[in-house]
Amino acid sequence: MTIRHDLERALGRRVLAVDLVPEGHSGFTYRTLLEGGQQGILRLSPPGARIAGPADIPRQGRLMQALSGAGLPVPEVIAMSEESIIDGRPFVLMAAVEGERIEKLAGLMSDEEIAWSAIEALQRIHALPLEMTGIGHEHAVTPEDEVTRWAWLMKRAPEELTQRAPTLAGLLSANSPPAAEPTLVHGDYHFGNMLFRDGRLVAILDWEIAELGQPLLDLACLSLAARTGRAGAGVPGGGQVDVADELLLDWYGGDAAGYWWYLALTYYKYAAIFGYNLMLHRRGKRLDPMYESRTETIVEFIDEGIRLLTEGSV
The missing domain is CATH 3.30.200.20 (Phosphorylase Kinase; domain 1)
Known part of the structure; x- marks a missing residue:
């Protein structure tokens, strides 16, 4: 009331x-x-x-x-x-925007249609002049800044789940790509943060970690969510769309040279976020039992990030 x-x-x-x-x-x-x-x-x-x-x-x-x-x-x-x-x-x-969440789109849109609409919107976001974003005065985040940011969060996750996290952080720091021209970055750009209607994306939600930074972060986030199996299902809306990384890169026009680094960083980021929220839940600071189901996902995401940087591809 x-x-x-x-x-x-x-x-x-x-x-x-x-x-x-x-x-x-x-x-x-x-x-x-x-x-x-x-x-x-x-x-x-x-x-x-x-x-x-x-x-x-x-x-x-x-x-x-x-x-x-x-x-x-x-x-x-x-x-x-x-x-x-x-x-x-x-x-x-x-x-309120009238639209359907990704979980309700089965049979209404093909995976390619869903992914293409997300890519088209992402291109528009990244093309927006910084002075038109509402946060154009803020510091642009570099690849090195990203590793530092999520390492801080990772340290607050349950230690039994993050034993290999320092290895992934070290690989990310040692292989950091050159910074690209900064754009607006959503930061949590996956299908679970979108609404669709009549075959098109009509709303992008949850801008709480948006920043000025590296555009491949958003593409890597979308790619992680598009992967099938247990890893893709770790992100809300993940596992719902099966589209290859190479197809997303081709549609977006991204440079594959630094892409795997950003994908590895994205696994590290979500492992840190899930681990931090799990810690808050277990300490009674922000109760959400959903994060107890993410314990294996945290370990798997860290392992996948290490694999990507040591093998160099999917």
Whole structure:
């Protein structure tokens, strides 16, 4: 009730319903029904969290507002505030987008159609001038910065699952490719963060770890999710689309010379994210039993990253 009443005061209009969204594991998200029948998606920072990184909801709002205004498939921002006014937290309220999640697309679109629509949208994201992203003033993240960022997170994962993580981190550091011209990077660009309608991608969701950085990061993330078997299924929406890495590279126009490094980094990144969230769950700081099912995935992702850098291919 507190959230609904606070949102009504912020909007100056009636809010008929606020319901927690059960899907997803990366934030406090609610479906809302506004006066007049408009449906929205409300995002809040975690209670008591420092407003930084993934918890920086206002930053996500500024970014999404800029991208929607530029015509990209991003939900429109209805309202947002950097002030702590919804249950003592900043908020972003987005228009709900009518579309299907990847799990419901079986038989409605081919794997190639799904992957191509994701690649086409990715090309548009990476082509957007930095000054039009809403975060164009931020520091561009280098390949070396990426390794450092996820190593910090990996150290907080359960040690019994990450014994080979230092080996992968060392290989990544020793083989770091030259930095490319920075673009906007979604950072979590997989099929589970997309909505589709009438054979096309209509919304890209969850911009919480977006940055200015290396474009092949997004392509590698999409490739990991497109892989079949246990490894591909580790990412939300993974294992749903079976498209070869080479086909994604060809469609995107990427340089294969540095691609395997970014793919290995992506395995390292998701192992770190899953491990960190598992630690939070086990300590009771952010309960989500889903991460207990990712213990084998964490180990397998680290092993796959090592294999990619030692063998040089899939």
